[in-house]
Amino acid sequence: MGRPMQVSRYWRHFKEKYRLIGGKCKNCGHVHFPKRPVCPECGGKDIEDFQFSGKGKVVSWTIVRNPPSGYEYYKPYPIALVELEEGPVVLAQLTDVDPEEIDFGMEVEMVTRKVREFEEDGIILYGYKFRPPIK
Amino acid sequence: MRKPVIIGVGLTPVGEHWRLGLRDLAAEALLNAMEDAGVDKVDSLYVGNMASGSFIEQENLGALIADWAGLGNIPAVKVEAACASGGAAVQEGVKAVMTGLEDVVAVVGVEKMTDVWPSDATRYLAYAADAEWELFHGVSFVALNALIMRRYMKEYGYTEEDLALFAVNAHANGAKNPYAMFKKRIKVESVMKSPYVADPLKLFDASPIADGAAAVIITTEEKAKEFVDNAKMVEVAGMGRAIDTINLANREDLLILKAAKVAAERAYKMAGISVNDIDFFEVHDAFTIMAALSLESIGVAERGKGAMLAKEGQIAVDGNYPIQTLGGLKARGHPVGATGVYQTVEAVWQLRGEAPNQVANAEIGLTQNIGGTGSNITVNILRRV
Ligand SMILES: [Zn+2]
Numbered sequence: 084m085g086r087p088m089q090v091s092r093y094w095r096h097f098k099e100k101y102r103l104i105g106g107k108c109k110n111c112g113h114v115h116f117p118k119r120p121v122c123p124e125c126g127g128k129d130i131e132d133f134q135f136s137g138k139g140k141v142v143s144w145t146i147v148r149n150p151p152s153g154y155e156y157y158k159p160y161p162i163a164l165v166e167l168e169e170g171p172v173v174l175a176q177l178t179d180v181d182p183e184e185i186d187f188g189m190e191v192e193m194v195t196r197k198v199r200e201f202e203e204d205g206i207i208l209y210g211y212k213f214r215p216p217i218k
Numbered sequence: 219m220r221k222p223v224i225i226g227v228g229l230t231p232v233g234e235h236w237r238l239g240l241r242d243l244a245a246e247a248l249l250n251a252m253e254d255a256g257v258d259k260v261d262s263l264y265v266g267n268m269a270s271g272s273f274i275e276q277e278n279l280g281a282l283i284a285d286w287a288g289l290g291n292i293p294a295v296k297v298e299a300a301c302a303s304g305g306a307a308v309q310e311g312v313k314a315v316m317t318g319l320e321d322v323v324a325v326v327g328v329e330k331m332t333d334v335w336p337s338d339a340t341r342y343l344a345y346a347a348d349a350e351w352e353l354f355h356g357v358s359f360v361a362l363n364a365l366i367m368r369r370y371m372k373e374y375g376y377t378e379e380d381l382a383l384f385a386v387n388a389h390a391n392g393a394k395n396p397y398a399m400f401k402k403r404i405k406v407e408s409v410m411k412s413p414y415v416a417d418p419l420k421l422f423d424a425s426p427i428a429d430g431a432a433a434v435i436i437t438t439e440e441k442a443k444e445f446v447d448n449a450k451m452v453e454v455a456g457m458g459r460a461i462d463t464i465n466l467a468n469r470e471d472l473l474i475l476k477a478a479k480v481a482a483e484r485a486y487k488m489a490g491i492s493v494n495d496i497d498f499f500e501v502h503d504a505f506t507i508m509a510a511l512s513l514e515s516i517g518v519a520e521r522g523k524g525a526m527l528a529k530e531g532q533i534a535v536d537g538n539y540p541i542q543t544l545g546g547l548k549a550r551g552h553p554v555g556a557t558g559v560y561q562t563v564e565a566v567w568q569l570r571g572e573a574p575n576q577v578a579n580a581e582i583g584l585t586q587n588i589g590g591t592g593s594n595i596t597v598n599i600l601r602r603v
Contacts, residue, residue, distance in 0.1 A: 149415050
């Protein structure tokens, strides 16, 4: 199970998943991720691309020990809700971190990493993960 | 609008039904409900089901089940709202009766989950989350709830032991329900000793994967008299349904189920009651944290005080706010798309005064059914006629 339907399904989100580009409402200035057709703040429909800095803080986290099929190879892995410095929250895996060191408010930065590999078709999915910043 | 009344209920035990397929379970519950109601035909069928396509490679459940149960050439459709499919199907049936389009309506909730490997089941359940922005990252449904649970404990200073009390209460009540999957009492220590599935959420914080089906027959108050005595009638007095962002990360507030708040307010208004008038609450404790958040979101407890009700012993059957009176999702079991109809059946038992774990003098009951991590929620108010 879990075979990718088409490469295009993943390719169409490359801006968001490789570069963390979201949306900014031209009417009220509200920024959000991922980019939406309608501004969640004012209902405006004129939304432009917005590049997030990739810096944020951990709001909450967990360790996935019983993953959905297709992700067993990576278990256990930490997943967090990260509040970006511009405001929106994103869900992503944490990487390059000792699970014991994860804490509320921990500073993290975005990196692009392999998220999943499909044995059958050889497709490799990349996307954003977050790690403690390299000092 | 006509007054909708439930006149019959039917169900199968919840568990691993290796000998029974989805159609067998659904037909059994349905035919039991029709017998209970004394009807031999219905005008239509609404099926609550979340993921039959994923679990057993079967869609078009309306046709499958109506045909298998011998209901003839009636209109029959599946209603899907993730784990709230059952609650939503009941509401669609009620609407059909209220508007006068159909006189006698059957609703069945059914899910067959144990024909697949557990990791595949974990995957299919996660289809209720946001595929692109949640599941893509390898998050399970349990993990999403764990993120909320950790934040809840941090924000309000609760411990894992505090939240475990919801599971303990559910098991104490489920022990008295012959249809429950787990008829065994547990202690806080049993929850604490169970392994982490997604820290801080443990196996015993979570409701079990299971098979099951439950059904109700709905008609008008007028028509009900043709079939049953008053004692068997239970009015669907109010209902509400609302959505929230499907992606948990997009919520304004992680610790409020806004969809539950909106749905409950609508349901109270329609029934002409306030939360204080309700005698018992069948809330959606798919995870212990969801029981706490639900109580806060539907107005039983103030913000941050949901888990306090468990600590104070107020959620027991003889407490001020009885919840999960027949075991809830945790002990009765959680065949996802069927759960909302199980809750309805259990509420009907309480209001008829025939529950195996009876709330004394129950007049009004609430059922709350959550889809996703709170992204699709139904609230129904049932009242003794
Ligand atoms: Zn705006």
